[in-house]
Amino acid sequence: MKVLAYMMAFVLVIGVMGGLAAAQDEVVLTVSGPDWAPNWAIRDIAADFTPYAEEVLGYPVRLEFDFFPWGVYYERLMTALVAGEPVYDVFISDSQWLGDLAVNGYIYYLNPVLEEDPELQEIMDSMHPVLLSAYGSYPDGSRHYWGFPAVADTKGMHARYDLLSHPEEREAFYEQYGWELPVEYEDFVDLTWYDFVDVLEFFTRDAGETLAGEVLDSPFYGGAFQYSKGYDMLAMGFFPHVYGRGGDIWDRETKRVQNVLNSDLNVEAFEFYISLLDYQPPAAVNYDLDDVNEALAAGLVAFGINWIVISEMLYDPEQSVVADDLMTVLPPGHIDTDGEFNRTFNIGGQPWVIGSATEHIDEVIAFIKWWYLPENAIRFAELGGLGCVEEVVYSEEFIEMKPYHRAFADTLDWQLDFWKEPTFFEMLTVFQETMHEAVLGEREPREALDHVAKVHTDILVRWGYLAE
Amino acid sequence: MNDDWGEMMEKGSRWKRIFDRRLATIMVAPCIIILLGMFLFPLLWSLGLSFYDYSVLRPVPPRFVGFQHYNEIIRDPYIWARFATSMRFVALAVGLQLVLGVGLAFLMYDNFKGKKFFMALMLSPMMMAPVAVGAFFRFMYDPSFGIIPYLTRTLFNVDIGWIIDPSVALYSLVLVDTWMWSPFVMLFTLAGLLSIPQHLLEMSSIDRASWWQRFRNIILPQIKPLLILALLLRTMESFRLFDTIWVMTGGGPGLATETLAITLYRVAFQHWHTGRSSAVAYIMLIVVIVLTNLYLRLSMRQEGARG
Amino acid sequence: MHRVELKNITKKFGDFTALDNINVEVEEGELLSLLGPSGCGKTTTLRIIAGLETPTEGDVFIDGKRVNDLSAAERNIAMVFQFIALYPYINVWENLAFPLKAQKMPVDQIKKKVAEISSILGLDDVLYQYPRDIHPAQGQMVSIGKAVIRDPEVYLFDEPLSHLDASMRVKMRADIKHLHEKLGRSMVFVTHDQLEAMGLSDRIAIMSQGEIVQIGTPEEIFHKPLTQYVADFVGTPPMNFLECELIQEGDEYFLRANSVKLRLQKELLDKTESGTQGSGLGKTKMVMGIRPRHIKLYIDGASKENEFLVPGTVEFIDPEGKEIVVHVSLAQGINLRVMVPFHYSVKEQDKVWIELEQDHIKLFLKNTGGAVLV
Structure with missing residues (x-):
């Protein structure tokens, strides 16, 4: 018995000391x-x-x-x-x-x-x-x-300086579109999306065509933007087109969604955002933030809009074949309902x-x-x-x-930030899955936005943010 | 004297019996308690939750709503569409696994050189973590860099949007599930095949039975019970398949691969509607039970016809 | 023309030689048994005839046609297996009809044929039962029915009775014999039961370790075994064997085993190949064989004037049906079984005298087992 007691005491002391230590x-x-x-x-x-x-x-x-x-x-x-x-x-x-x-x-x-x-x-x-x-x-x-x-x-735009500054490309662009290809940082400051579409179209090439003096053995694309269903990828790609035109995703005072999210303006904005897919790799419908960087790093696209905080890898020659050719500029903006140039993006x-x-x-x-x-x-x-x-x-x-x-x-x-309320994820889920279907052509943009607005309203009513 | 001894012996053995029984109870108790605690309790608890409006994330007291969740879910066309996606996936995946599994079993039934190696190779997908499989295939299906689109493009000159085309994505998942689990069906079928007495097969060849007659009268009856068990397990598993889908497509593109299991996950862990998600889970449970019973009945019918 | 002919058949499983140069013919209408202990190659021989195994060397002929390259289905044979081989999930009627359906016979003909066969084989009562619900003997009968219904050239039986109980075995043996007589078809019957083989066969091929050691009618096999092995395998109770050597004392010949001397008739030795003069015989170790029923037993031999009598002691008594097997010890370690009618009243430790029936004494060489005198 005594031995046992000693042992217990010993264990206890060790334990306490250990704890203190x-x-x-x-x-x-x-x-x-x-x-x-x-x-x-x-x-x-x-x-x-x-x-x-x-x-x-x-x-x-x-x-x-x-x-x-x-x-x-x-x-x-x-x-x-x-x-x-x-x-x-x-x-x-x-x-x-x-x-x-x-x-x-x-x-x-x-x-x-x-x-x-x-x-x-x-x-x-x-x-x-x-x-x-x-x-x-x-x-x-x-x-x-x-x-x-x-x-x-925040989001910035990565651009291939080597392509934009290539004399043959510049000449060809001017010939085709009648204005100078933007090349310096300042050229992008006032660039609107509608002008930028020319640039995207210009750089979208098939295999066999020439790019910057070299024959392509696989297709090359104008841009890479985010359309993925995952998390908030599509929303983050799309919302700048809403904000820039002077629209919004809900009334930030009253939390009303109907006729805000699904306004004519936003339908147009969404159709425009879908139309940009013409100048992107076919996989772009699933692009998330990593995919956009990968497309850029692999030299598959001329432009990519992405979160700036993950730009380091693009400039790292070990991870990016275009590390020396890139520049990061301001993404294009829209002319909003007040007639002003507007580059409002969603903050990350x-x-x-x-x-x-x-x-x-x-x-x-x-x-x-x-x-x-x-x-x-x-x-x-x-x-x-x-x-x-x-x-x-x-x-x-x-x-x-x-x-x-x-x-x-x-x-x-x-x-701007979005849906910073406890309803966030429910609103995000329905937005992402419904609008992604619209991206894929399975729904009409208007019908999709109407549907999301309705479900958002239901959610906000259920949570008591909106009266019924 | 004798009687005393007898009595004492009897007493002794009675005590021993009682002690034995106690001992048995004590030995079994931990197992029973764990079973109750790990399975029955959560099952009943979540059944209870399904009648409440409650979110485990949000410290608002639960509110009893009766069958409201069930009512809403059953009337929700969104849920029905997800259910349809699940069922399509199950039917396609399990169907394909059945055909391929049985086919492979017949191949593996014969002896050939390198059979052991081939067998080990075939069983390896089953051993992999579903998440890892999802991640592998996500890369292999990748439209820009994946090997599979590259092969179909260079070999057959067709561009298939394996996981970006909503009309194809579900089939791509079916292929992955089939790749992973056909060997499972194969194993069960092979076990059935190997249990067929050799002399029955020899008899049928002497009887000049056609391949079909032999299959119907000897092979099928022998492999059927195992096959049904395999199908049962596969149906349950693929109905609640989550990880592979989640990693590969996240339920997309659009809603193309958004199965009920994915929706359940969203409701439970993204929207945190604990009560409602419990109801969805219970509806899934009921569906699985119904399917299970269908299979069992299917196998019983055969037994009954013979009895 | 032989119905079945095996020519120089050798079968190897890896390094193991299961059959070593087998030659055997089955005549038209003949029932030939392949008899031997398990592992002697008899089933393999049958399976080679059936086409379920391919021989490593040699040729198989059925109806004079070489069938080595034909599958089992393409040979005109039927086979009854050791284990009851019926389709488990269809009833007896359907089982019987199966080979006919496989031949695409019209349904009304099938019905007629099944009815006919089932009445011949006494299966009418179980026609609509399932294999697992009927008696094993009936099951084996259905198997036979399935063979008969096709009316093939050759029937092959692979120990069909070995899994039945004794009484059923006897009945089925009679049924098969009856069927054979009625059908007049060639049959090959594999068995390890010598009684079965003796009772059924026209001829028996005795096999040992992949070789056929003797082929002959049951009588030949029983009375004129060519080797000690055959002699030992056939007959109940088994033959007595005594290691001994031939000695000559003046004009008289004896078989001597240790201290025991058994007198032999001189004429008997004339029948051996080397005769009495065979000087070699004298020194050769031999084995004398005699069946228990070919030894006479005397209770009061002392009074008889018979120079062939040898005294002995009853060791123990073993009643066997209507007869008794008496174990008689002639000397230390020299025992003989003697079969006598039931009414003999001998008991253990009785002093008795025995006499070998000279005509039935057999002599084998100890080293080869080959018969010197049969």
Whole structure:
């Protein structure tokens, strides 16, 4: 018996010591996020937080990352939150999810934290207002904050400078269309979609035709844009044509959808967006963000519109055959109902949000503060990420740093977000599947938009956003 | 004395019996508890949920709505269209697997050189994770870079939009499921074939039976029970197939491959309508049970005719 | 012309030689049994005739035509298997009709034919039952019916009775014999049961280790076995064998086994190939064989004036039907079985005398088993 008691005591002591040691040893923050290039950069940088924490807090804090493909990230994150396991101390949420996360109490309400911590408030104040609103606020545009802008993102257009500047091509284009092929960054600033269609058409070639003096052994296409049914791909490709013409996807005040989403203007916009498929690879009906980059990197298309935050691979000769031939410019715009040139796009990007279940709020705040140190912002940018500090994104140093930074900075004034409410995913699902059928020619655009508007109205009524 | 001994013995054995029974109960209990906990409880719990308006994501108290979900689902043409897609997939995939599986079984029944190697090769798809299979085929079907469109283009000069053409996508999925699971049907059929007594086959050849007579009177009756079991399992599996479809097409293009299983996933984990999704799941369960019974009845009919 | 003829048939399964240069003919209307223990190659021989196995070497002729390259279906044969071979999921009537349907015979003819055969074979009661519901013997009868209904040139039976119980076996044996007489067709009957073979066959081919050791009528096989193996295989109770050598004492000849001397008639030795003069015989180890029923038993031999008598002791008694097998010990380790009528009253440890019936003494060479005297 005595032996047993000794043994138990021994085990107990070891256990307690171990526990104390572990507590003093290090704190692990579990971070989840979508599995893509900017977050890989975050993971690389965050490795340096551990020694920093040891210095500042007196003990190391390590970040462990749990990344999921975009296509399943929402479900995986939400399931984890519902199950309470694993506990994510911090996660990189898509901006549209703030509604669901905030309303259901899964994330920290930041206003009280900010009030108590002027240093944090200062950081928030340094953010670009568009990005702060998109990534931080819920309800959208309000002064209630739930997230720290983490990964900024907008859409830019990648163009084949080598083709646009090729003398034979320029000559042929001028001959055919009577205007000069745009070639410099500035040429794209005022370019409208209707003019751009000429360029797309011009560069769409069959196998056997000549491109920039070389005979093609397979077809070449004008552009690559997003049409995929997956997640929000089609919506993100299509909405700029809505916003640019002066339309919208719902009334941002009243949440009314009928006659907004399915307006004549939007039907035209959708028909136009479908008509662009004539100048894209046949697979474009399924293109998501990765496919657009792959088409560009493989030298299959002359232009591609995509999220700028994943541009780094296009300029990496190991991943892209056109690394030396690309330029990143502003995407074309439309002339809106007021007769103004309008390049409003839908904003991308994600905030840091703090899980309300975290037991390490101090460490999380410390990490957030560390993340916004200028040297980290620069490292992030060097690795291809896009920061959110206003002063930085407009600085000469930043704009010169990467070939796509200038376009990014210039797009920031042209951004809107969409459906940032708990109804987000239901509205997205019906939009994506219905409109994708329209992309495939299985539905008429008008009928499809009517259908989506009706279902959206039903959803909003059911949720109490709209009276019946 | 003798009586005492007898009594004691009897007592002893009775105690022993009771103890044995207790021991048995104790030994079986964990298994039963796990079974109840893992299967029966969730089943009943989700049945209960299907009568409530409830979202596990959203901390709003559940509201009892009775049969409202069932009512809505049954009247929802969208759900019916998804159901039709599911059934088309099941019919095509299981049908093709039946034909190919039985055909392969006949091939593998004969001895030939390299049979073992060929067998191992054929069984390998079954061993793969469905998600991995989906990912492989997504790449192989890729319209720009995939090997399959490339082959059909260069060999037959036809452009098939394997996963981008809504009129083809479902068939592409059927092909993948068939590629993966025909060997499964083959295994079952082969087991049936191998159980056929050799002398029956020899008798039929001496009887000068035609191939069809031999198939109908000897082979089919022998492989039928196993075949029905294989079909039953395949039907259930392909009806609820999710991962491969999700990874390959995400239910697209459009709604071409949006099966009921995919919709269930969306309702449950994207829209987080836990109550409604439970109802959808229960409707799927009922459909599977009905299909199962159809198969069983089909096999019973044969038995009955003989009895 | 022979109905079936096997010429120099050799069959190998890998390294194993199942049949080694088999030659056998089956005459018109003859029932030939292939008799031997399991593994002797008798079933393989039958399957080669049927076309279910192909010989490694040699030719198979049916009706004088070489059929090596014809499949089982193309040879005009019928076969009854060891296991009941019926289509399990159709009834007896349909089973009987099956070979006719396969020949595309008109339905009314099929009906007539099935009715005829079923009445001959006594299957009328079970016509509409399924194979699994009828007695195995009836099942085997249906198999035979399926063979008969086609009226082939040659019937092949592969131990058809081995899975039936004893009484059924006897009845079926009679049925088959009757059928054979009635049909007058050539039949090949494989069995390991010598009683079956003796009872049914016109001729028997005894096989051992892939070779035919003797072919002959049942009488020849029984009375004139060419080898010790054949002698041993045929007959119940089995033949007595005694290792011995031939010795001559003056004018008299004896077989000597250890201390026991058995007198032989001189005339008997004249029948052997080398005769009495065969000096070789004297030193050769031999085996004497005699069937138990060919030994006479005397209870009071001492009083008899018979120089052929040998004394012995009853070891034990084994009643067998209407007869008794008496085990008599002549000396240490030298025992003989003697079959006597039931009314003999001998008991264990009785002193008795035996006498070998000189005409039935057989002598085999010990080393080859070949017969010297039969």
